[in-house]
Amino acid sequence: MEQYYPNHSLDKDRHQPNHDIVMKGRKNIEITGVKHVESFDHEEFLLETVMGYLAVKGSQLKMQNLNVEQGVVVIEGKVSDISYLDEQYGEQGKGFFSKLFK
Numbered sequence: 001m002e003q004y005y006p007n008h009s010l011d012k013d014r015h016q017p018n019h020d021i022v023m024k025g026r027k028n029i030e031i032t033g034v035k036h037v038e039s040f041d042h043e044e045f046l047l048e049t050v051m052g053y054l055a056v057k058g059s060q061l062k063m064q065n066l067n068v069e070q071g072v073v074v075i076e077g078k079v080s081d082i083s084y085l086d087e088q089y090g091e092q093g094k095g096f097f098s099k100l101f102k
């Protein structure tokens with residue numbers, strides 16, 4: 001059975017945990033590699049992941065599952081936007097954070 005699954009030795013060479021986003025039907029999204037949940041409400045989640053800050057926007061959003069130990073967050077609701085807040089978009093990111101911390 002082991003022949004069908006990739007060897008995880010490649011992951012050991014990387015010092016960074018995996019970061020994946022799996023969306024099912026725009027109603028359920030599972031995100032791995034989450035370091036911290038910065039904030040959340042029914043319209044927006046702000047997550048710190050191993051690859052930077054991630055904003056998930058939508059309506060009627062709620063956290064279905066949170067596993068801090070494994071870095072997994074599952075969000076239910078209607079997802080309308082998923083975006084990373086990169087430093088190269090500094091002004092946009094600053095605007096987002098300034099709104100968040102008013």
